[in-house]
Amino acid sequence: MMNSDPVRSSSPAFGTPAHPIRPNKLTSISTRTSILPILLPASTLRPVAFRTFTRKHNLTLSSPALQSLAAFVGKNCGSGWREEGLAERVLDEVARNWKKAGGGVIVEEDKGASLKAILQTLEGNMSGGRIIDPKLTPREGPGKITSAGGIPSLQPSNSIMSEIHEPDELDDTVVHPRHWVRVIEAFGTPRLTYNAEKKHFEVTKSKxxxxxxxSHKTALFRDRYNVVHQRLLRNESFQVSIAAGSVPALRRSGSSFARSQAYRLTPVANLLGRSGTSHLLLGLLSISPTGELALTDLTGSIVLDLSHAHMIPEDGAWLSPGMFVLVDGIYEEEENVRGSALGGNTGIGGAIGGRFVGISICGPPCERRETSLGLIIHEKSQDISSSGGFGWVDFLGVGSERARGSRMRQIQSRCLREVHDGMEVHRRLKIVVIGEVNLDNMKTPDALRKVFGLYNEMPLQDRPIVYVLIGNFVQKAIINGGGQGGSIEYKECFDMLAQILSDFPSLLQRSTFIFVPGGNDPWSSAFSSGASSTIPRHAVPDLFTSRIKRAFATANSQLDRNQVSEPPGEAIWTSNPSRISLFGPVHDIAILRDDISGRIRRSAVSVGGNTTTEMEDIAPNSSAATDLHGEDQLQVLEQQPVGNIPALSPSSAVQSARKLVKTVLDQGSMSPFPQSLRPILWDYASALQLYPLPTAFILADSEVAPFCVTYEGCHAMNPGKLIPDGNLSTVTWIEYDILKNRGRVKEDRF
Known part of the structure; x- marks a missing residue:
């Protein structure tokens, strides 16, 4: 029988190999049609590029990017780039991959994606000016890159288009929601700063x-001011109607603004020579070198008199030095002013002479997350689209809303669908939040066993996917030199916790446990002795957590991973503050452990007077602005009396919770205090930013009763203490439903 092999001999005389290479599918695919490259000017390609990138994909091409594309199209498409429509197809594929890789609205190098890498990848899959197989484009799965805790990351690669697989291309192994949970430490958050000239957020390039x-300390407050200022100008009260024809002047009718006019801000430096006139100022509350309360902005500082001011809304928020405020009042110029040799001139530290008598004062109005990101929710179809705003900015390093939001929502819909006994059911996504877990308290082991036992008895589809345990993990600061505790005792506390967790292997196998430290946890407590230390602060060192890691490894080894589609359970120690991201930019949960309410009350500014005002439309009433419409959206647990301190009534607890949440979220920062009161690591201040608003905010404050409050679409929760003071047989925690964006305070006895 004649051999069908085309290579008939392996003789050296014919130069044939001893083992001939047989043709296969790979070699047939590699056969490419050659074309004749041409020199294509960028100006000639510009109309096609504009039609594809700008009109179709809402992108803007920079000049260097257009030149690179012209050279690429001329080389790979040849003379048929126009007649055969080859260029438009190639440009369309480049635009799609640019958006999938998390690139910004402006197509240029080093702006969220690598255009050079995209072109190199496409060039390897082109033949005759056409992309022969787009599916050959390498993609990175959701588990390709992991965070410090081993959780899948959505951070794009700089070498290839790394968007998530298409829904119909998703592997069965990545459909579990816990594949898309990512914990972001404060030290790993993108360091963004707001450029007031370009009106856009930029990544800080310095190390x-x-x-x-x-100078970085000054930049910290300048950046906070710029963010609040641009947010304020986007408010409807500060936008002038086009129908008005001209910008209205700030006018008063008696002691109030004219209702039909838009508000206008006046810089502090512009008050010079305008004694007796009324103005609206935006500035930072601070203490002047002479010990007086002052208002400071980027142009100067002025002494502030709030003895006749009226708070808006009344008793709706706290105001203290370090916070930005809006003050409506009258400038009074004096001849002899402290810190200024001549009245009306600039004095010490940029302070101008005279004083500003406040009539009404309030915090800057908050802005909803949808408005900041430019999201548009269609009521009929329930679809979400993005237009304008900062939708292209990647605030957490998990991809921007406009680049990945719609794709992540499709993946979320698929992950939530399960089939049990031939019927399709929807999975529930819940997070359990436990605050003030004092492991050196003798009652804590029984309380934790009670909570874990309740969830261990639930069906698998109803169990929470994440458990958040928040410190302080000890009641007194360790390693403080006072003999109250040390590293050995601290490690024994976590060894005891490992024994408790080992009794619930099913939870360890199918859940993610996140540990957030408090002020008494190492290592900053070694020199602060429990006092206020710098934030952000690092996670609990691995030196103390080895037994807990071993407990998770033992539990995971008992489960056959070939029979389950979910990732193994794990324990993650993260920083304070930190973020939890679920499905990329779709769900953003901020976590902060700080007794912030006591610090605010101690430094709060007293505002006196009952003068009427017309600024209510800038800062609406607290009850109206919280979006509260029932028990599911507002729940405050009644406090128990402690010693001689009386318990707060339910109405007082509700008002206190609203007041605290409004104060923090309006400031857009987790630490709205001066450096002397709450030190901040200057180069990591952006990690404390609450702009845009997260979908949920876990504010763990042990001095306030547990609550769940929704304010401007952000659901704020305080788990309080695991074991409330005065009731040692009760355990308290919060159960948060991610999809409903609602939490509930849970209480049980043990």
Whole structure:
């Protein structure tokens, strides 16, 4: 029988190999049609590029990017780039991959994606000016890159288009929601700063340091001011109607603004020579070198008199030095003013002479997350689209809303569908939040066993996917030199916790446990002795957590992973503050452990007077602005009396919770205090930013009763203490439903 092999001999005389290479599918695919490259000017390609990138994909091409595309199209498409429509197809594929890789609205190098890498990948899959097989484009799965805790990351690669697989291309192994949970430490958050000239957020290129130069401290407050200022100008009360024809002047009728006019801000420096006139100022509350309360902005500082001011809304928020405020009042110029040789001139530290008598004062109005990101929710179809705003900015390093939001929502819909006994059911996504877990309290082991036992008895589809345990993990600061505790005792506390967790292997196998430290946890407590220390602060060192990691490894080894589609359970120690991201930018949960309410009350500014005002439309009433419409959206647990301190009534607890949440979220920062009161690591201040608003905010404050409050679409929760003071047989925690964006305070006895 004649051999069908085309290579008939392996003789050296014919130069044939000893083992001939047989043709296969790979070699047939690699056969490419050659074309004749041409020199294509960028100006000639511009109309096609504009039609594809700008009109179709809402992108903007920079000049260097257009030149690179012209050279690429001329080389790979040849003379048929126009007649055969080859260029338009190639440009369309480039635009799609640019958006999938998390690139910004402006197509250029080093702006969220690598255009050079995209072109190199496409060039390897082109033949005759056409993309022969787009599916050959390498993609990175959701588990390709992991965070410090091993959780899948959505951070794009700089070498290839790394968007998530198409829904119909998703593997069965990545359909579990816990594949898309990512914990983001404060030290790993993108360091963004707002450029007031370009009106856009930019990534800080300088390397962060714990000992930065002094100018970074000034930049910290300047950036906070710019973010609040641009947010304020986007408010409807500060936008002038086009129908008005001209910008209205700030006018008063008696002691109030004219209702039909838009508000206008006046810089502090512009008050000079305008004594007796009324103005609206935006500035930072601070203490002047002479010990007086002052208002400071980027242009100067002025002494502030609030003895006749009226708070808006009344008793709706706290105001203290370090916070930005809006003040409506009258400028009074004096001849002899402290800190200024001549009245009306600039004095010490940029302070101008005279004083500003406040009539009404309020915090800057908050802005909903949808408005900040430019999201548009269609009521009929329930679809979400994005237009304008900062939708292209990747605030957490998990992809921007406009680049990945719609794709992540499709993946979320698929992950939530399960089939049990031939019927399709929807999975529930819940998070359990436990605050003030004092492991050195003798009652804590029984309380934790009670909570874990309740969830261990639930069906698998109803169990929470994440458990958040928040410190302080000890009641007194360790390693403080006072003999009250040390590293050995601290490690024994976590060894005891490992024994408790080992009694619930099913929870360890199918859940993610996140540990957030408090002020008494190492290592900053070694020198602060429990007092206020710098934030952000690192996670609990691995030195103390080895037994817990071993408990998770033992539990995971008992489960056959070939029979389950979910990832193994794990324990993650993260920083304070930190973020939890679920399905990329779809769900953003901020976590902060700080007794912030006591610090605010101690430094709060007293505002007196009952003068009427017309600024209510800037800062609406607290009850109206919280979006509260029932028990599911507002729940405050009644406090128990402690010693001689009386318990708060339910109405007082509700008002206190609303007041605290409004104060923090309006400021857009987790630490709205001066450096002397709450030190901040200057180069990591952006990690404390609450703009845009997260979908949920876990504010763990042990001095306030547990609550769940929704304010401007952000659901704020305080788990309080695991074992409330005065009731040692009760355990308290919060159960948060991610899809409904609602939490409930849970209480049980043990």
């Amino acid at each position: 962060p340091s714990l000992f930065p130069i002094p």
